[in-house]
Amino acid sequence: MIETTQALQDACNTLAKSAFVTVDTEFIRESTFWPELCLIQMASPDLEVLVDPLAKDIDLKPFFDLMANPDVVKVFHAARQDLEIVYHLGNMLPAPLFDTQVAAMVCGFGDSISYDQLVARVTGAKLDKSSRFTDWRARPLNDKQLSYALADVTHLRDVYLRLKDQLEREGRENWVEEEMAILEAPETYDLPPEKAWTRLKLRVKKSLDFAVMQAVAEWREREARDRNMPRRRILKDDAVYEIAQQHPTEPAALAKLRMIPRGWERSGQAASLLEAVKTALETPKADLPKIPRPAQPPEGxxxxxxxxxxxxxxxxxxxxxxxxxxxxxxxxxxxxxxxxxxxxxxxxxxxxxxxxxxxxxxxxxxxxxxxxxxxxxxxxx
The missing domain is CATH 1.10.150.80 (HRDC domain)
Structure with a gap:
């Protein structure tokens, strides 16, 4: 287990000599807005390493430098959540990138095949996934956890080489390039708070209700980020819909809503929420947002x-x-x-x-x- 910056630098220097590096992470996000990185796994054809990002005083800069190295392909499986973590902590995205789940779909392995299923079909190995939902923050990690974590990158080497070879033989390399471009785009992981409403269902029928829903969703997104808490712990989706329809502007009105916890209307959070609602209600009629409506398809x-x-x-x-x-x-x-x-x-x-x-x-x-x-x-x- 790598626990010092110097050891990490040495490992990354060695890994950077390879044409590709397989990468995976273990994290916890049930109680936070941003995923909490607990372990980094990397492997090249010649080296396998585990990095403890929770180690005291460790600086992950060598890892981010490796992820940015244009001469080394970074190989992930189902990369989106791992990339979100790298983007949040390092303010960068790995490139060039290869996602074996996307490549597997192009190579005939079905829709969104899991890592263990793909490993079994490519290498014949059967992985023990019993440690998947353990507490990765706990230290020390036991041997079973470490073996599970390392297997997520060691078998990935064989999977990558098999898929890469098949894509080249069939002339399908460009078939996955568009998907990789989406994964390498920062906007994939950084939805602006003012667009937070797009995560919700459109359970409103009036433009004024829609304006309030947008304002409340934006308020919740900013609160969740600032407090590093899941959105649902700030305000549940059903509460957003209820506020959008009822337009509370005073604590007493907020307290009458079914989805608001008892007593929450007297909190500082509630006060800032009510200000957001008032601002939305003051929107001039001409400036109210239009509710997106799907175009009526032609006959047939x-x-x-x-x-x-x-x-x-x-x-x-x-x-x-x-x-x-x-x-x-x-x-x-x-x-x-x-x-x-x-x-x-x-x-x-x-x-x-x-x-x-x-x-x-x-x-x-x-x-x-x-x-x-x-x-x-x-x-x-």
Whole structure:
């Protein structure tokens, strides 16, 4: 276990000599807004290390420098949460990046395959996952925890090399580049507080209610970040909806709401919340936000979407690619409604060639779906 800055620097210097480094983290976030980093695991073909970020006086700068090294590919599995931690603590994102879960979807291993399942299919090894939900803050970590943590990066080396080789053989390297670009973008991990309302369901029908909902969601986001507490511990989602509909501006009105804890209306937090509500209620009518409404699809779009889903399933199976990598359900609906004018990823680049063009042909009646020998086939008309 690496517990000093110098030992970390030495390890990172060695790891930086490799073409790739596999990386994973263990963290706790049940009681905080930001994930609490408890362990870092890294491995190259020649070195395997565990880093204790909770060790006294350790400086993680060598780790962040390695993550920023353009000559070393950083390999994660299901990277998003790990990258969120790196972004929060180091104000940077690892690059170049390779996510084996995304690559596995392109290589025919199904939709969002788990790490242990992928390891089993690629290497035949069976991982002991019984330590997954242990308290990673506790020290010292026992041998079982350390073995579990190290396995998350040692087997990942073989998985990465297998997937990388398959992508190169099949000429599909660029198929995963777009997904990597999303993971490498800071905006993926830093939603502005004023956009916090997008995490919520639109349970409002009036523009004024919507303005209050936006204001309360923004207030909650800032409070959660400042206090490093989960959003739900600041204010539950149902309370946000109730405030948006009831418009409380005084403590007494707030106390009458079902989702507000008894006595909370007298707190300093409640006072700042009520100020946010008052400000939203003072919004001029002309400046009230419009509630996003899905466009009314043209006649026949729903039926077209059902056919396109079947077509997508056929193409995904033929090419051994997970469906969600090719097109999302929103992509399908927009293609069904707008055809060639649909501004979606499924109508761009390799996705258009693989699925977009056949989708347009199906909608124009140039190809058809036919059931033969217990299978659906795409045939020219």
């Amino acid at each position: 779009a729903a039926a077209a979407a059902e056919l396109l889903k079947v077509l997508l399933k056929i193409i995904a199976e033929q090419n051994k690619v997970a469906q969600r990598v090719i097109a999302s359900s929103d992509d399908i609906d927009k293609i069904a409604a707008d055809g060639d004018e649909a501004d979606v990823e499924a109508m761009k680049g390799w996705r258009r060639q693989l699925f977009g063009e056949p989708a347009l042909q199906l909608m124009k009646g140039e190809v058809a779906l036919r059931f033969i020998d217990n299978k659906v086939h795409v045939i020219p008309v």
